[in-house]
Amino acid sequence: MLRQRESAIWETATACLGTAPATDTIRWIRVCDHGADNYEFLRSCATEGHGYIVRAAQDRALVDADGTPAGRLFATARQQSSLGEFNLVLRAREGQAARTARLSLSVTRSALRSPWRPGHGRGTQAPITCTVVRVWEAAPPAGVKGLEWMLLCDAAVTTLAQALTIALQYATRWVVEEFHKALKT
Numbered sequence: 784m785l786r787q788r789e790s791a792i793w794e795t796a797t798a799c800l801g802t803a804p805a806t807d808t809i810r811w812i813r814v815c816d817h818g819a820d821n822y823e824f825l826r827s828c829a830t831e832g833h834g835y836i837v838r839a840a841q842d843r844a845l846v847d848a849d850g851t852p853a854g855r856l857f858a859t860a861r862q863q864s865s866l867g868e869f870n871l872v873l874r875a876r877e878g879q880a881a882r883t884a885r886l887s888l889s890v891t892r893s894a895l896r897s898p899w900r901p902g903h904g905r906g907t908q909a910p911i912t913c914t915v916v917r918v919w920e921a922a923p924p925a926g927v928k929g930l931e932w933m934l935l936c937d938a939a940v941t942t943l944a945q946a947l948t949i950a951l952q953y954a955t956r957w958v959v960e961e962f963h964k965a966l967k968t
Contacts, residue, residue, distance in 0.1 A: 793824035803832035839933035844896040860917040863889035866943040888946040914940040
């Protein structure tokens with residue numbers, strides 16, 4: 784019996800959820816950590832009408848509208864100017880005290896080149912167009928590694944308010960995970 788790739792659980796979950804309701808008042812948004820940063824999951828969200836906010840794990844290749852190479856995801860996101868700043872309370876973790884971080888936000892619209900998959904070469908499938916919301920700590924306290932999130936989302940984000948909404952939606956992921964952990968135990 785062949786074991787399913789761990790990354791396939793995200794696509795399987797999309798299939799279990801089914802198609803999102805077609806309505807102007809309800810929008811499903813899948814908020815996921817870097818484990819969900821895979822081409823098939825992002826494509827399945829688009830197919831089923833699910834919104835998504837996924838923390839990027841891969842420094843993906845970008846392409847222009849005609850498919851020509853357009854650089855790398857992380858470098859492109861880091862070249863964007865800050866739209867503004869906000870404060871976020873960070874919970875205590877092993878080796879780190881709780882603190883309030885001053886975070887900057889930037890956005891860029893990008894097309895992610897499809898990766899190599901069995902039967903499909905790099906760039907042979909449709910690119911995934913998404914917005915990259917970069918959240919970073921420009922001046923972390925001495926001795927502390929600054930926070931940086933590269934968030935991939937399906938929404939068209941152009942303003943500070945929209946970028947802040949995406950960042951705060953991602954930040955709530957920790958609360959939901961703690962709730963699920965409590966339910967399991």
